[in-house]
Amino acid sequence: MAITYNEATQIFTLQTAGSTYQMMVGRYNILQHLYYGRKVEGSTMDYLLWSSDSGFSGNPYEAGSDRTFSLDIQPQEYPSAGVGDYRTSCIEVVNPDGTRAADFRYVSHEITAGAYKVTGMPAVYDENGESSTLTILMKDTATGLELVLKYGVFEKEDVITRAAELRNTAKGTISLEKMLSVCLDMGFGEWEMIHFHGRHAMERQMERTPLCHGTVSVGSRRGTSSHHHNPSLILCTPQTTEDAGDCYGMAFVYSSNFLAGAEVDQMGQTRVVMGIHPENFCFRLEPGETFETPQVIMSYSGSGFTQLSHNFHRIISDHICRGKYKYARRPILINNWEATYFNFDEEKILKIASQAADLGIEMLVLDDGWFGKRNDDNSGLGDWYVNLEKLPANLSSLSEKVNAMGMKFGLWFEPEMISEDSDLYRAHPDWALQIPGRKPNRSRFQLVLDMSRQEVRDYLFERMSDILSHAHIDYVKWDMNRSMCDIYSASLPKEKQGEVYHRCMLGVYELLERLTAAFPDLMIEGCSGGGGRFDAAMLYYSPQIWCSDDTDAIERLDIQYGTSFLYPVGAVGSHVSACPNHQTGRITPFATRGVVAMAGSFGYELDLNTLPEEEKEQVKKQVADYKKYYELVHQGDYYRLNAPGDGKEFVAWSFVSADKKQALFNLVITHVRANNKPIFVKLKGLDASAKYRLEDGRVISGSALMNAGISIPSVSGEFRAIQFELKAEE
Structure with a gap:
């Protein structure tokens, strides 16, 4: 026992x-x-x-x-x-x-x-x-x-x-x-x-x-x-x-x-x-x-x-993970945020969706800016009504048009927040956490809703349910974009103010439980300014979390490395984004961005219409490759083959299937030198007695690959990536 x-x-x-x-x-x-x-x-x-x-x-x-x-x-x-x-x-x-x-x-x-x-x-x-x-x-x-x-x-x-x-x-x-x-x-x-x-x-x-x-x-x-x-x-x-x-x-x-x-x-x-x-x-x-x-x-x-x-x-x-997408394959998505930010209308969104559908992408996610008077990040939070100036035909029409292209449709929410400049705040200022007699600490001109209050949760459930019921929405990105302070709940007596943090968290869990029960086929991706709430509890409601707002592929090597110690790769939301990167200004090859993003739940965060034809062809290949390797990435065993910054000029990792018959090797060059020498990497997790066929036709034993390693030829050019499959011979 x-x-x-x-x-x-x-x-x-x-x-x-x-x-x-x-x-x-x-x-x-x-x-x-x-x-x-x-x-x-x-x-x-x-x-x-x-x-x-x-x-x-x-x-x-x-x-x-x-x-x-x-x-x-x-x-x-x-x-x-x-x-x-x-x-x-x-x-x-x-x-x-x-x-x-x-x-x-x-x-x-x-x-x-x-x-x-x-x-x-x-x-x-x-x-x-x-x-x-x-x-x-x-x-x-x-x-x-x-x-x-x-x-x-x-x-x-x-x-x-x-x-x-x-x-x-x-x-x-x-x-x-x-x-x-x-x-x-x-x-x-x-x-x-x-x-x-x-x-x-x-x-x-x-x-x-x-x-x-x-x-x-x-x-x-x-x-x-x-x-x-x-x-x-x-x-x-x-x-x-x-x-x-x-x-x-x-x-x-x-x-x-x-x-x-x-x-x-x-x-x-x-x-x-x-x-x-x-x-x-x-x-x-x-x-x-x-x-x-x-x-x-x-x-x-x-x-x-x-x-x-x-x-x-x-x-x-x-x-921990639950729901339809615990094991079901999640759609490859395109998020419009880094393509448009707040500056979009239906025509622009449909143009992105049309190009995405042509390239094999399976879902479009409409990010911040679709609701209230939300033209920047200073207003509108809490007013969960469609902005008809941007989307005059409403979300139902937009989702139908996206669905007609063969794609699913997703939507961004930030339910736990309220803008000072919002109809909700003007009607219910007491719903925000703020200390009487003090001016609140501002962060993006938004305050935190008192999620300990039942009426607040009921309002959010009613508004979100209305949106989700009147449009065909398969996915919700649940964001939270500020830290909490000014902790005081108008609904609690003074002797219970020390309970506010915890009661608010219980309120968030209750709202998430109600939504997942009411919409069991809905996939939720957690987000808090990227990875600010990446924990096991949120994975109970959202099988993946947006790993970081930093979409730079080279930066992501460090972020995804640390994340992998305790959290499964399938929990990591990871996208191919534009270059120069919007956070760092770095220029990274399109193929490398794809290899890094495939170490997670895969998608895109850019305007596909601006890509040259060569990169559009790469999108098609990346989409096909990710579908091919999906089970291996999400259900296989993940191996860190070395650590970023360990003195080597590369970062490498691999996925190995449970039966050890298939593996996917990944490597990114992080520093290129003149007169460079070959790279040797020892693989892990293979069947020592099996023979593995590489994509170049070589057949090498698992024992050799794990003990002697494999030689990767010198690669010129900044931040190049190498990815190849290994299959055990029958």
Whole structure:
């Protein structure tokens, strides 16, 4: 069984295909962490625990004269503040009497089949009942507060999920000032932390940092998971590479403020935590009320980062993404944004669509500017009515004309925002988040709607449903183009203002759930100024996310590299855009732009009518190639063959089918030198015993390709790309 409990030793063992997680009900019913790592059989890991009399580390009252047992040095499953553990805590409460302590001890547990749910939030699901859930009840005897720890085990996917729930069973109101989702105490080892930082148009840049005594943390206070720090981390040994070494990944299934980090304590032990950021957070619970944390996905690999990535790719693709387009082939699209920006009418859009249809593209997406008085980004948000000056025949006529060309039709929305210059704001200024008596912080002259309010969500659902029902719309690009601040909800009393961030996020999830239920065939692509909300929770509603507003193919090599560590390639929205690139001014060959964009959900972001005939022919070939390789890209295993900036003059990656009979090799030259030498690349993931035929007719064994590699002839010209298929001989 994936989850077992030994009554004699009081040890819980959680087993996946390649890992073991153990914890025990220790002294004084304290739940102690024992081990998480490479799979072990037939052993209890309580021998790893140790005790010592550590100065200035106090002892539980029950310990009496025994000074060797201290919460300040013991590994725990869910440490709380105020009771003798001075390290990073998971939970901080203010009790009805004003005291600030909670001491949770084990009471009982339950093991059930299937995956647990998290109320009002996305979570890893299990349609076939193959997973298992461990629920552990803890209690603070002084107040009666109950803490429920939830563990989900997806055995074959090598994944464990974590979440927690606090029940106010006290006699008065409590204030919950911090509640994280997970703690992982590592009693020994030297560790490094990998996180993915960035900024708008340069998201998810990998950074690897050795841990030292103290705390290293990243997070967001922006109301989104953010461009600046992705809600994920990897803990690894200094020796870990793509193909060898211990590493642990965590991905937060949440789209708002978060905290993730690691602390090395006085004894050299490492504590890793992740959850909702405690800053600007305070949840009041009346007697009988409950607070649930978002979920964290955890996975371990003993064979390096590639296997860890594959674990996350599978769990997200198969058990987070939902709906028609979870597996169905997504249409190749053309988005008009970089072709027209706000300057368009029906004639211009239809001209782009006509050219796209001739070249084999399958969907046209109408971006920002189709609604309200929206001729720039300073007005109109919230007025979700068609701009009849631009589209006098309405969206229904436009979508019909696009459909008549054999193409699907998609539409851009930014539902969570409101412009000051809008009819909606003039009618309902209280619907915007803003602090009474203060002028709001402006960002594009738009404010954030109070998504915690039911009437706001009802208005958005009504307007979006009306648009989606009266035109044939197959796709929605859901954008969010500013960070949140000026946090105050006119609908909540002053003592609940610390709940606004989280309640707004729950409101966004509720609206998305209503829309996906009402329009089950609709494909949603997430977007927040590009990659500002690229997280597992949004993938629950949108099987792909616009990876970045930076469409420069060479910049995208870094962005897509970092993204690939935890998120599947199919989740990455990636387009061929114009040159010179609109963000960087760089000129990159059209073929290279296509190769880079094929490492994701493929499309175009330019005016096809301006292309020379040679490039239009390349579009036809790229469309045909992407259709040919679609299953390989979306369902195959992804391999990073080297890292951007690792001293080499190229970046290479590949896709390999599950049966290892087909592979697609991709390489982009990033620096051309005079008198250049050939490039040697070792492939990965092939069948060592198979013979592979290359497109040039050569037949080479998988063993040779993986151990000796392949030689790529010197290529002249800036930023050239190479792409070729390998097929196993029958």
